Amino acid sequence: MADEHVLICVAWPYANGPLHLGHVAGCYLPPDIQARFERARGNRVLMVSGSDEHGTPITVTAEQKGINPQQVVDEYHAINSKALLDLGCSWEPNIDSRGVEYGGSLFNRTSDPMHKEIVQDNFTSLMNAGLFERKTTQQYYETNNEGIGRFLPDRYVEGICPSCKEDGARGDQCDACGATYESTELQNPVSKMNPQAKIEIRDTDHFFYRLDLFQQALQQHASERQTVWKSNVRAMTKQWLDMGLRSRAVTRDLTWGIPLPLEGDEWSGKCVYVWFEAVQGYYSCAKIWSQRHAIDAGHPSGQDAWKKWWCVSKDGTSPRHLYFLGKDNIPFHTVIWPALILGINHAAKGLTASDSIEMPANGDLALEANVPAMEYLMLSGGQFSKSRKHAVWLPSFLERYNADYLRYYLSINMPENHDTDFNWPDFVEKINSELIAAYGNFVHRVLTLGARLPSGERGPLAGIEVAELTEVHRLKLEEIHAMITDSLNRHRYKEALRHVMSAAQYGNQILQAATPWKYLKTEDDSNEKIQSLSTLAFGWRLSRFLAITSQPFLPFSSVKLWKALGQTGDVSLVSWDDAINWQVPMTWNEEDPTPLFERLDLEVILESEKSLATNADATENNPISAVKGGKKSKKDSEKMNEAPEGITYLDFETFMEVDLRVGKIMRVEDHPNADRLYVVKIDDGSDAERTICAGLKKYYQPEEMVGKSVVFVANLKPRPLRGVTSEGMMLAADDGKDGVRLVTIDGDIATGSQVR
RNA sequence: AACGAGGUGGGGUAGUCUGGAUAUCCCGUCGGGCUCAUAACCCGGAGAUCGGUGGUUCAAAUCCAUCCCUCGUUACCA
Numbered sequence: 001m002a003d004e005h006v007l008i009c010v011a012w013p014y015a016n017g018p019l020h021l022g023h024v025a026g027c028y029l030p031p032d033i034q035a036r037f038e039r040a041r042g043n044r045v046l047m048v049s050g051s052d053e054h055g056t057p058i059t060v061t062a063e064q065k066g067i068n069p070q071q072v073v074d075e076y077h078a079i080n081s082k083a084l085l086d087l088g089c090s091w092e093p094n095i096d097s098r099g100v101e102y103g104g105s106l107f108n109r110t111s112d113p114m115h116k117e118i119v120q121d122n123f124t125s126l127m128n129a130g131l132f133e134r135k136t137t138q139q140y141y142e143t144n145n146e147g148i149g150r151f152l153p154d155r156y157v158e159g160i161c162p163s164c165k166e167d168g169a170r171g172d173q174c175d176a177c178g179a180t181y182e183s184t185e186l187q188n189p190v191s192k193m194n195p196q197a198k199i200e201i202r203d204t205d206h207f208f209y210r211l212d213l214f215q216q217a218l219q220q221h222a223s224e225r226q227t228v229w230k231s232n233v234r235a236m237t238k239q240w241l242d243m244g245l246r247s248r249a250v251t252r253d254l255t256w257g258i259p260l261p262l263e264g265d266e267w268s269g270k271c272v273y274v275w276f277e278a279v280q281g282y283y284s285c286a287k288i289w290s291q292r293h294a295i296d297a298g299h300p301s302g303q304d305a306w307k308k309w310w311c312v313s314k315d316g317t318s319p320r321h322l323y324f325l326g327k328d329n330i331p332f333h334t335v336i337w338p339a340l341i342l343g344i345n346h347a348a349k350g351l352t353a354s355d356s357i358e359m360p361a362n363g364d365l366a367l368e369a370n371v372p373a374m375e376y377l378m379l380s381g382g383q384f385s386k387s388r389k390h391a392v393w394l395p396s397f398l399e400r401y402n403a404d405y406l407r408y409y410l411s412i413n414m415p416e417n418h419d420t421d422f423n424w425p426d427f428v429e430k431i432n433s434e435l436i437a438a439y440g441n442f443v444h445r446v447l448t449l450g451a452r453l454p455s456g457e458r459g460p461l462a463g464i465e466v467a468e469l470t471e472v473h474r475l476k477l478e479e480i481h482a483m484i485t486d487s488l489n490r491h492r493y494k495e496a497l498r499h500v501m502s503a504a505q506y507g508n509q510i511l512q513a514a515t516p517w518k519y520l521k522t523e524d525d526s527n528e529k530i531q532s533l534s535t536l537a538f539g540w541r542l543s544r545f546l547a548i549t550s551q552p553f554l555p556f557s558s559v560k561l562w563k564a565l566g567q568t569g570d571v572s573l574v575s576w577d578d579a580i581n582w583q584v585p586m587t588w589n590e591e592d593p594t595p596l597f598e599r600l601d602l603e604v605i606l607e608s609e610k611s612l613a614t615n616a617d618a619t620e621n622n623p624i625s626a627v628k629g630g631k632k633s634k635k636d637s638e639k640m641n642e643a644p645e646g647i648t649y650l651d652f653e654t655f656m657e658v659d660l661r662v663g664k665i666m667r668v669e670d671h672p673n674a675d676r677l678y679v680v681k682i683d684d685g686s687d688a689e690r691t692i693c694a695g696l697k698k699y700y701q702p703e704e705m706v707g708k709s710v711v712f713v714a715n716l717k718p719r720p721l722r723g724v725t726s727e728g729m730m731l732a733a734d735d736g737k738d739g740v741r742l743v744t745i746d747g748d749i750a751t752g753s754q755v756r
Numbered sequence: 757a758a759c760g761a762g763g764u765g766g767g768g769u770a771g772u773c774u775g776g777a778u779a780u781c782c783c784g785u786c787g788g789g790c791u792c793a794u795a796a797c798c799c800g801g802a803g804a805u806c807g808g809u810g811g812u813u814c815a816a817a818u819c820c821a822u823c824c825c826u827c828g829u830u831a832c833c834a
């Protein structure tokens with residue numbers, strides 16, 4: 001299938017923090033493997049992605065850091081694009097080394113003015129085609145002390161749930177009872193970012209994309225993809241389509257984003273909603289690549305070069321579009337983005353909402369060919385989390401370890417079908433006992449054995465090869481080659497790399513059987529010797545096979561091996577099928593062979609990761625400083641407004657506002673509707689009993705607690721916890737591991753006594 | 757608790773959509789071999805009632821039902 005146009009679309013990393021290994025395994029490594037493979041097969045590959053730089057979280061980060069949003073995204077765009085290059089991802093050069101007609105790559109950013117222009121153009125044409133509808137909605141609007149107002153996204157508003165009266169419900173959904181409602185129904189709304197601000201509800205007009213018009217076309221598309229999509233992609237898409245598609249807002253009251261291409265004051269302070277904008281990056285990025293790179297490099301189609309990768313050609317063939325992303329992103333790429341592409345095609349033909357939606361035909365933008373979405377990579381059993389600092393950051397990892405080690409480990413352990421786990425012992429073991437012991441060792445055996453033989457014009461091995469004697473090995477490798485190719489075509493990276501490794505294993509087997517070391521010095525010309533050394537010579541060919549087939553996975557080592565074999569040129573430009581070209585004249589590198597890899601030492605690594613974890617707390621502001629998560633902790637859930645790092649001193653007055661008192665536990669009951677909660681009745685010295693909900697089930701039996709005199713916070717704002725109002729909080733000590741013990745009173749004292 | 761994912765030798769995994777004969781591979785373990793090679797390599801053995809139960813079928817790891825358990829998200833929490 002050479003000469004195909006393949007567009008590799010990589011999910012746009014959000015420029016609000018550095019990338020971690022979870023991101024790499026999920027969406028940044030697989031597309032690079034695929035792109036390298038496709039290039040080697042002779043296909044024309046354009047790879048596109050970039051930093052997603054708009055949206056509210058970035059403005060929040062900017063506020064917290066006291067800088068402007070552009071500075072935030074500049075910083076992370078620089079860090080992340082460098083990290084991806086260091087990982088060997090082929091974002092450079094922008095023009096394919098084989099020539100511009102073969103494509104290239106561009107890691108762009110959404111703050112690019114040209115991206116903005118393209119998004120605005122699409123916005124206008126979709127609107128003119130009648131694919132938007134305008135609706136008036138109610139949104140929260142806060143006014144702070146300086147009298148400056150802004151609209152608040154739902155997730156930045158909290159209040160009391162209209163259905164269960166739970167406090168702390170989010171703007172559009174109550175997590176306690178699961179009810180969803182119009183955000184305006186929320187009672188006592190408070191801004192999470194700015195709790196003192198005055199909040200009111202204002203009418204605001206927005207445009208909605210008529211996704212409903214595309215229901216049928218998308219169902220057809222999904223059914224056509226049944227056989228190629230992975231099960232997770234099928235399931236997620238089906239869920240969306242079964243629910244029935246509804247129109248979806250494409251504009252927001254937002255300051256950091258792309259302004260609407262509309263006249264009139266009523267639209268100021270509104271931007272294109274990020275979901276609508278960021279997916280268009282795949283399209284804008286291809287156009288920008290044409291404009292900035294393909295023209296200068298002399299692509300025959302000039303600024304229309306992008307069409308080769310985007311449009312269905314005259315003879316009806318579509319470019320092959322592959323989208324790489326994590327599982328949380330699936331519906332955006334199988335439902336929403338295809339609906340936008342269909343809409344853009346529709347509008348371009350001058351059709352309107354009343355015309356039926358057609359699938360792409362000649363000249364139209366093509367839909368995806370496959371979306372090989374990944375599950376998640378976990379870290380020591382827990383999820384990667386920025387706020388919990390449970391992560392291994394890509395930049396810091398690459399400072400200390402070989403990029404190919406990471407590429408190997410994440411490939412062989414890729415979360416293709418279910419979540420997989422990253423942990424250091426497993427990492428060390430896989431690198432040492434698979435990559436090094438099997439692959440590295442085999443290559444090193446061949447080279448060092450060869451180096452002991454007298455060297456001829458083309459090295460020591462060229463003269464001792466008898467092709468007829470290695471027929472069976474050639475057939476074996478041809479078989480393996482076909483299996484690797486098949487696996488990669490089906491996006492089964494783990495399996496593909498296993499096949500590559502099996503070639504190295506095969507090499508070790510035949511060397512073992514041939515025992516060439518016995519014949520290094522003997523002078524005889526026995527058949528055994530000829531047979532044996534011929535196998536050794538084949539080891540060179542096998543190593544060359546490994547260099548070519550491992551190139552998509554291990555680009556750096558592949559280059560090193562290529563050189564060690566005395567081969568010249570760029571191994572990434574060598575044709576995939578040349579791995580099984582047995583006619584290639586042998587070459588030799590006369591320098592002493594050096595091992596491809598160095599073994600890892602687990603103890604050293606754990607020691608170094610530990611020290612990094614300790615330092616990291618102190619250097620939180622340095623985004624590339626490493627943070628190694630400790631034990632997994634489900635306790636501290638993410639919060640939007642994380643407390644600032646470091647020590648904050650408390651006024652004495654503030655402390656005294658906390659009213660601590662002594663109470664006696666009278667009764668302990670199970671909470672009817674919560675797993676971890678007890679409902680505790682306390683004698684607080686007053687006539688009435690006090691009810692406190694406590695999450696102590698894991699640590700105490702009810703009978704252990706009854707009768708204890710404990711300290712509780714008496715003036716905590718009462719709040720319903722899953723249906724039972726809790727009037728305060730008992731104090732307990734927590735060692736951060738699994739120990740939790742109540743604070744009790746030494747000796748007798750009246751209930752209700754103040755604690756100070 | 758709601759939603760999602762998953763349970764396959766000691767650990768990790770493939771196979772499950774599309775039913776088929778001795779259930780894959782890596783690590784570990786036991787025994788043997790080799791000594792070229794980075795405590796590396798090669799051969800062989802032991803070890804799995806494929807979470808439980810019931811059903812469909814000539815045939816179930818695979819399909820259906822039900823139960824149990826684990827993980828994730830959200831909720832909750834000293």
